[in-house]
Amino acid sequence: MDSYEDLVALTDKLTSRFSELSDSIKAAEKRMVEIGALQTHINNYSKTRKTYEAYLKSGYSKTFFEEHRDELMLHKAAKQAFDQLDGKKVPSRHALHEEFNRLLVEKKQAYAEYRQVKKEMQEYLIAKQTVEHILGIDRHKRVEEKKQQKEEQR
Template identity: 70%
Template sequence: MINIQAKIAEGKSAGYERWAKKYNRKEVARTVCLLRERGIDNYEELKALTEKFSGRFNELSDEMRKSEKRMVEIGALLTHINNYSRTRKVYEAYRKSGYSRKFFEEHREEIQIHKAAKQAFEQLPESKVPSRRSLNEEFHRCLSEKKKAYTEYRQVKKEMQEYLTAKQTVENILGIDWKKQEEQKKKNIEYRNR
């Protein structure tokens, strides 16, 4: 809901005031309809539902982030595997040349790519480099988990936003100012800890 008095103090016009009043009435009506449809009878129930959906939203966000992170790691590892196999012959020739400076200068880029791939393999938690096939399977599994989580994520996000809006509207109607209450609690705790 819009704080009309604050907006007028900022210099908004009378037309804005009429629009804001109309908007606030619609928001209250929307909230009442939502609460009736969902069978929510009291503020505590609304607060619990808001916390439930916010928690689930955060869980799904974390799951999706983990899947995305792992997919990026797999992509980088696949790139290193491809680079290693592509530059292996050049590196073997470099070793056979006795690590010749002249050979290194001629094939600097391939040798550095090969060394970077080897270094990436050494940083793996397991000593064996996974196969391309197993990495591709894991990538597709992570992708399907992410897609599955995303469908639920969209629905939960919508529900969470509806409940958060309804909760804010109810708090505004009831005159509950949670920020002031939380600040007062923090001040009380600080005072007790002195």
């Protein structure tokens, strides 16, 4: 590193990459939760299908409904979850399992890089703060200047 500007550029690059990795990990985790919920609904739908069919044959009997309330409510919740797929076909258990495993691998890889980038970012941010302190650079002034430059570019 030859200059303060290089240090600033590197810290900005590391901070940006850190944010990208963090967003990627969060997106993978969110999708994994969605997959888990969908798998649960698929399983519940399969388990309760015969009960629901019997309920239909009973002519929507209130007595039958009360006797099998829990199963019928699970079935209804599963159907509602499938309806929220916006016309998409309900994925197979196998496809969901594969997607979950792929996301898990991607998350683990991203997390390994995330830890490394976080460590480097923190080290360079400390170095940058030290240089700013030694050189008497006012960080607040720099932040305001950056904001002004961005506004001028718009």
